[in-house]
Amino acid sequence: MELIEAIVLAVLAASTPLLIAATGELVTERSGVLNLGVEGMMIVGAACGFGGAWLTGSILVGALFGIVAGTLMSLVFALMALGLAVNQVATGLALTILGIGLSGLIGAGFVGERITPAVHLYIPGLTDMPLIGRVLFGEDGFVYFSVALIVGVWWFLYRTRAGLILRACGDNHVSAHALGYPVLRIRTFAVMFGGACAGLAGAYLPLAYTPFFIPGMTAGRGWIALALVVFASWRPGRLVVGAYLFGAVTILQLHAQGWGVGIPSQFMSALPYLATVIVLVLLSRARTGGSTAPAALGTVFVPDR
Amino acid sequence: MQAHQRMLDPTPNGLHSGESPLLQTLGLTKRYGDFLANDSIDIDIWPKEIHALLGENGAGKSTLVKAIYGLIQPSAGEIRWQGQPIVLSGPSEARSRGIGMVFQHFSLFDNLTVAENVALGLDGKESFKDMSARLEQVSKTYGLPLDPRREVWQLSVGERQRIEIVRALMQDPKFLILDEPTAVLTPQEADQLFIVLERLKAEGRAILYISHKLEEVKRLCDTATILRGGKKVETCNPRLETAASLARMMVGGEIKEVKAPAGRQTTVPRLVVNDLSLAPSEAHGVRLEHISFELKGGEILGIAGVAGNGQDELFAALSGERLSKDPGTVVIEGIAAGHLSITQRRKLGAAFVPEERLGHGTAPRMKLSENALLTGHAASGMVRRGFIDTAATLKTVDRATETFDVRKAKRDPEAASLSGGNLQKFIVGREILRNPAVLVVSQPTWGVDAGAAAVIRQALLDLATAGAAVLVTSQDLDELAEIADRIAVMFHGRLSAPLATSEATREKLGLLMGGSSLEPKEAAHAVGA
Numbered sequence: 001m002e003l004i005e006a007i008v009l010a011v012l013a014a015s016t017p018l019l020i021a022a023t024g025e026l027v028t029e030r031s032g033v034l035n036l037g038v039e040g041m042m043i044v045g046a047a048c049g050f051g052g053a054w055l056t057g058s059i060l061v062g063a064l065f066g067i068v069a070g071t072l073m074s075l076v077f078a079l080m081a082l083g084l085a086v087n088q089v090a091t092g093l094a095l096t097i098l099g100i101g102l103s104g105l106i107g108a109g110f111v112g113e114r115i116t117p118a119v120h121l122y123i124p125g126l127t128d129m130p131l132i133g134r135v136l137f138g139e140d141g142f143v144y145f146s147v148a149l150i151v152g153v154w155w156f157l158y159r160t161r162a163g164l165i166l167r168a169c170g171d172n173h174v175s176a177h178a179l180g181y182p183v184l185r186i187r188t189f190a191v192m193f194g195g196a197c198a199g200l201a202g203a204y205l206p207l208a209y210t211p212f213f214i215p216g217m218t219a220g221r222g223w224i225a226l227a228l229v230v231f232a233s234w235r236p237g238r239l240v241v242g243a244y245l246f247g248a249v250t251i252l253q254l255h256a257q258g259w260g261v262g263i264p265s266q267f268m269s270a271l272p273y274l275a276t277v278i279v280l281v282l283l284s285r286a287r288t289g290g291s292t293a294p295a296a297l298g299t300v301f302v303p304d305r
Numbered sequence: 306m307q308a309h310q311r312m313l314d315p316t317p318n319g320l321h322s323g324e325s326p327l328l329q330t331l332g333l334t335k336r337y338g339d340f341l342a343n344d345s346i347d348i349d350i351w352p353k354e355i356h357a358l359l360g361e362n363g364a365g366k367s368t369l370v371k372a373i374y375g376l377i378q379p380s381a382g383e384i385r386w387q388g389q390p391i392v393l394s395g396p397s398e399a400r401s402r403g404i405g406m407v408f409q410h411f412s413l414f415d416n417l418t419v420a421e422n423v424a425l426g427l428d429g430k431e432s433f434k435d436m437s438a439r440l441e442q443v444s445k446t447y448g449l450p451l452d453p454r455r456e457v458w459q460l461s462v463g464e465r466q467r468i469e470i471v472r473a474l475m476q477d478p479k480f481l482i483l484d485e486p487t488a489v490l491t492p493q494e495a496d497q498l499f500i501v502l503e504r505l506k507a508e509g510r511a512i513l514y515i516s517h518k519l520e521e522v523k524r525l526c527d528t529a530t531i532l533r534g535g536k537k538v539e540t541c542n543p544r545l546e547t548a549a550s551l552a553r554m555m556v557g558g559e560i561k562e563v564k565a566p567a568g569r570q571t572t573v574p575r576l577v578v579n580d581l582s583l584a585p586s587e588a589h590g591v592r593l594e595h596i597s598f599e600l601k602g603g604e605i606l607g608i609a610g611v612a613g614n615g616q617d618e619l620f621a622a623l624s625g626e627r628l629s630k631d632p633g634t635v636v637i638e639g640i641a642a643g644h645l646s647i648t649q650r651r652k653l654g655a656a657f658v659p660e661e662r663l664g665h666g667t668a669p670r671m672k673l674s675e676n677a678l679l680t681g682h683a684a685s686g687m688v689r690r691g692f693i694d695t696a697a698t699l700k701t702v703d704r705a706t707e708t709f710d711v712r713k714a715k716r717d718p719e720a721a722s723l724s725g726g727n728l729q730k731f732i733v734g735r736e737i738l739r740n741p742a743v744l745v746v747s748q749p750t751w752g753v754d755a756g757a758a759a760v761i762r763q764a765l766l767d768l769a770t771a772g773a774a775v776l777v778t779s780q781d782l783d784e785l786a787e788i789a790d791r792i793a794v795m796f797h798g799r800l801s802a803p804l805a806t807s808e809a810t811r812e813k814l815g816l817l818m819g820g821s822s823l824e825p826k827e828a829a830h831a832v833g834a
Contacts, residue, residue, distance in 0.1 A: 161429045168414050168425050175412035178376065179426055180396030295415060 007251060008135050012143055013209060015247025017042070017201040019146045021225035022232070022239055023153055024197020029229055030157065031190035032170035032183075032296035035077055036092025039222025040099020041195050042202030045070040047107035049203025050213040054110055059118045062207050063142075063200060070199015071192050073099060078191045082184050085300045096222070104215045117211040118142065140208045142200075147240075149197070154236035166190060170294030173301040183301055198222065220269075227276040233283055233292045246272045325388035327352050327511050328373065328404070328480055332382035335368050342368040344535040345382065350480065355502060355512045357522040357543055359555055360532035361754040362724040366515050367409075369532070370482050373513075374406045375399040397428060405478030407469040409485040409515075413457050419468055420453035426472040436475075444471050447501050461613065463494045470501065481505065482513045485752065487521060492782070492815075493611070499525055517754055519548040520783075533557050552755045563762045563787055566770045572602035575774035576623075576655075576743045577636040581643075583622050583629060591615040591798045593622060598793060598803060600774040602742070605765065606803060607789030608778040611818055615798035616778045617660070620747050623776070624657040625650045638742055651683040654742030658732055660751065660778075662725060666732045669721035673713075674698035676720050677705070677735050685739055705734035709760055726757030733761050737768050744768060747778045762788050782814060796820045 021038055028035050048069035053062025073095060081091045118140040121127065126137040157163040166186055169176045173183045201221070206213045224246055231246075232239035253268035283292050326349040335343040343365045350356050360366050371377045373384060375393030383390045386402055393399050396406070413422050420437045427436065437453050444451045449467045457465060466486065473481055483502075487495040502512060502525065516522055522529060522543050529543040531554045538554050553559060577600070583593040593615055600606050610616060621627040623635060629643035636642060637653045647657070657680075659665040667676045678698045681687050687697045702717055709730040713723055720728060729749070736744060749765065750758035766788055769775050778795075779785050785792050791803035794817035801817050816822075 161424070161433075164417075164421055164424060168417060168421075171414040171416050172412075174410075175414055176425075178396070178408060178412040180375070180400075181425075 005131055005134060007255070010251045011244060011248045012135065012139065014250050015244045016143050016146045017204045017209070017221055018225050018228060018246055019150060019240065019243035020142070020204065021198045021201035021222060022228040022243060023146070023150050023236070024194035024201070025225055025229050026232070026234060026236065026239055027153060027157075027166070027197075028190050028194030029297055030170045030234060030294055031166050031187045032173055032294050032299065032301075033081065033187050033191055033194075034088045034092065034298035035074065035081075035095070035191060035194055036089060036226065037073065037077055037095025037099065037222075038194075038198050038225050039218055039220065040096035040102075041070045041073040041198035042099075042205075042218045042222045042225075043103040043216065044073050044099045044106070045199030045202030046205050046217055047103040047110070047202075047213060049199070050110055050113075050115070050206035051106060052203075053115050053207055054113055057115075059115075059207050062115075063203050066199040066203025066207075067196045068199070070195040070197070070202065072195070073199070074191045074195020077195070078188045081300075082187055082191070085302050087300070088298050100216065107213050107215060110213045111215070112212070114212050115207070118208040142204050142208050150236050150240055157236065167294070170296055173296045173299070177301070177303050183303065187301075198225075201225070224272050227273050230293075231272070231276040231279050233279070234294060245275075324351075325385070326350055327387060329385040329388075330369070330373065330382060331385065333369065333372060333379050333384065334381040335365075335372060335377060336380040341535045343372065343379070346532070346537045348530050348537065348540070350511050350513060352479070352509050352511050353506055354528060355506055355514055355526045357526035357529035358513055358515045358532065359519075359522065359529055359551060361555055361756060362726045364532040364555070365535040366532055367484065368535075370406070370484060370513065370515065373399070374404060374482060400426075400476050400478075401428065403476070403479035404482070405473035405476055405480070406482040407466070407473055407484065407486055411465050411469055413465055413468060415458040416456060418454055418456055419451050419460075422457060422468055423453075423472045423475060427475060439475060440471065443474055447471070447474060447504065448497070449501065463490055466490065466494075466498075470498075474505075478510065480511045480513070482515075484515045485517065486514075487516060487518060492780075495521070517752070519543075519551045519755070522551070523548065531555055555754070556756050561759055561763065563759055563766065565766050565788075569603050569770045571604045572772060573639075574599050574636075575602045575638055576600040576745075576776065578623070579634050579636065581619075581622060581629060581634040583618060583627065585618065586621075586627060591618050593618050594798045596798075596800045598800065600743070600776055602772045602774050603769055604791070605769050605775040605777060605789045607785035607792040607806070608776065608795055608800070609780070609782060609785055609792055609814055609818060610778075610795035612780055614795045616747065616795055618798070619795070619800075620657070620659060620745065620778065623745050624655075624659070648683045651680070654684075656680070656736035656739055656741035656744050658736055658744070658746040658749065660747040662728050662732060663721060667720035667728065670719055672717045672719055673702045673705075673723075673731060674717050676731075677701040680735060681739060701735065701738060702731075704738055705731050708738070709734035709764065726753040729753050730757055730760055733764060737764055740771075741768075741773055743774045743776075745776045749777060749779065750781065750784060758784075782811060785809075794818055 021042055025035065025038055045066035049062045049066030052065025053059055077091055077095050080086045081088045120138050120140050123137050127133045157167060165181055169181065169183050169186050177183050202218055205217055228239065228242050228246055231242045249268060249271045253265055256263055256268060257265055328350045330346055330348050332345045332347065333343055334341065334345050346369060358366050372379045375395045375398055385391065420440060423440050424433060424436055440453055449471055451464065451467055451471060486498060490498065505512060514526055526543050528540060529551065530540045531538045533555060543551060578596055578598050581593055581596040585592050591614060596619065598606065608616065622629060625645060625647040629635060632641035632644040634643040637650055637655050640653055642650050642653060663669045668679065678687050678693060681701060687694050699717060705711060711727050711731045711734065713727060723731065733746065733749060749761050753761065762784065765775055765777065777785065777789060786806060789806050791805055792809045792814065793803040794801040794814060796818065797820065804813065
């Protein structure tokens with residue numbers, strides 16, 4: 001029993017950064033922009049988030065630092081890919097490389113320092129319940145926030161007019177422009193939201209997951225978040241399922257090593273990507289027309305004016 | 306008093322004495338760099354008027370309507386709405402003033418539902434539920450049936466246009482702009498559209514109608530403004546003009562009449578199709594059933610029919626984009642070719658011009674010379690020992706440019722940068738210059754202006770005179786009547802027996818296009834039903 005509870009807690013903790021980062025990228029991609037720089041934005045968010053918390057002693061300030069850092073990184077992307085209409089794939093990859101270097105620079109002074117990690121919720125009685133108590137009522141604030149975030153994004157995309165307009169930009173930017181919607185402005189906001197989420201997801205790692213900063217600590221989570229968006233076929237509901245599934249795989253990988261199961265850890269690390277490829281194949285077979293991906297995803301738009 | 310003036314003044318504008326026009330442009334100019342897309346254009350549009358805007362591709366029609374709809378800002382001049390000068394910040398302001406627009410290339414979102422598409426064209430002041438209810442009501446009122454819950458990619462072209470029109474009507478516009486609305490419609494769908502437009506006019510709305518089809522303009526429109534090279538040439542009453550005189554004003558000279566050269570002789574069968582049946586490759590495709598015909602050298606066979614009755618599938622089967630299990634179903638130059646690839650069929654002397662210019666006929670972002678290579682690599686000496694002979698590809702571009710009067714900005718531009726008519730001239734020219742024995746061409750003049758269409762049709766006639774067999778699929782019956790020797794009709798994947806063009810009346814073709822047979826008994830039955 002203890003072990004199951006521990007595993008569930010570990011899965012939730014491992015899934016939360018994936019969920020937050022993928023939620024942001026989902027909104028970005030739904031607007032028609034492919035930002036491959038999630039890993040870069042996350043790692044800068046991690047460095048700045050840790051710096052903020054270490055300097056002020058406040059986890060909340062640290063989280064805000066992470067959000068601001070991720071947003072600033074995404075603005076670099078927006079300037080290049082939207083403002084100057086540079087190829088989005090190249091820009092995103094460059095952003096990741098930039099982020100990894102930048103985070104090393106920013107975080108150099110923090111390596112080896114420790115902070116008090118984010119406190120976990122404690123409600124007497126509820127949290128003490130066996131099995132589900134700590135899982136439901138004993139998490140840190142990030143976990144609850146990530147769930148609220150994806151519900152909010154679902155509501156925004158499917159229940160508000162602004163969300164409809166954002167999806168329209170992702171489906172056909174020429175039509176959206178012809179109807180008078182400011183495609184580039186909408187996409188810039190979507191990219192910034194994606195950056196803020198990636199920054200927060202990065203900051204989660206040193207603020208709640210492990211209370212110190214080491215260079216490269218995102219360890220490919222940004223790439224998993226990108227795969228996750230595809231795995232979820234750009235739908236918020238499936239994104240939640242996918243995030244916890246991918247989180248579970250990473251935890252399972254650790255435990256499998258501990259138990260001495262003879263599966264190479266490299267294979268386990270590759271599982272999320274393999275799953276994504278399989279899902280893509282299944283989706284394309286199941287659908288007879290239309291497109292699952294936002295139709296304008298990754299294409300450059302230059303309004304004629 | 307009004308009635309008196311009406312009688313004295315021959316121009317339609319005299320109908321509206323005293324009032325100011327609904328919309329007026331004064332000296333409207335749009336400059337792109339050194340290029341004047343619109344040069345000081347004055348146009349008056351009155352209520353209860355269907356006003357045609359005519360001109361060749363590149364004459365400045367689209368620029369003008371984009372300025373009126375607020376999509377682009379004019380460089381100079383002014384727009385007056387109900388007598389007051391206005392500056393439109395964007396389409397939403399135009400819509401709020403009562404200007405609606407139906408685009409030529411639909412501004413729809415394939416993966417959104419009909420209702421969502423309509424909602425995006427409105428200002429969003431009413432709830433989605435109220436909007437959906439009103440959508441159903443408007444579509445019922447005007448006889449434009451739509452299912453609000455379906456996604457656009459599932460719909461036919463005609464249904465898609467209905468969404469555009471309903472979306473525009475939902476704003477209760479005083480003034481509606483339609484950019485080539487019938488270019489993609491079947492004659493029947495077009496007739497339905499005209500009923501809706503007449504009704505809108507009767508309700509007191511004004512319509513600006515862009516079209517290449519001059520007969521249609523004469524039938525429908527009260528006034529016509531003609532643009533040429535960015536300037537206004539004339540405003541006239543199209544009913545008092547002939548199609549030829551309108552075309553003259555558009556082109557600024559005589560359009561060469563398409564003439565069948567003398568001395569055309571039919572020779573041996575060059576393209577034979579024997580009992581070709583083919584299952585559709587996709588869920589919404591049409592099954593080809595028992596198609597047979599024989600096409601001799603020197604002959605042009607026209608295939609008419611409402612779009613989506615198997616014409617695309619037949620083209621794919623003839624070109625080799627889809628292979629047939631039985632080689633004997635398609636015979637090119639006496640050789641069974643049903644199982645041969647596109648390249649192998651090209652080597653037999655066949656050439657193909659698909660309907661879609663960008664993406665099928667050419668690779669849009671590649672240069673013309675590269676596009677010439679893409680179809681010419683098999684049999685035109687453009688490849689030597691595996692290396693591209695760049696000079697030869699450029700020479701093909703130059704020859705096509707010269708022979709078919711392709712107008713372009715530089716020697717070897719990207720395909721996508723050419724206007725529709727010029728690109729089509731290039732594609733047809735590219736194939737004809739290979740001296741094919743068999744040419745299969747689909748919708749040769751779709752969305753092409755009158756001048757370019759005449760050049761293309763003449764080229765097809767000349768090719769047949771030179772001895773080639775030409776198969777033309779077209780929805781334009783006038784075009785087929787002009788060039789084809791025989792006309793067959795496609796319906797639900799079946800091909801009727803060809804009729805000699807002289808016997809193929811519109812009535813007969815219309816019956817065949819609707820699925821009736823020409824047997825006296827059944828024909829009578831069809832009329833009775």
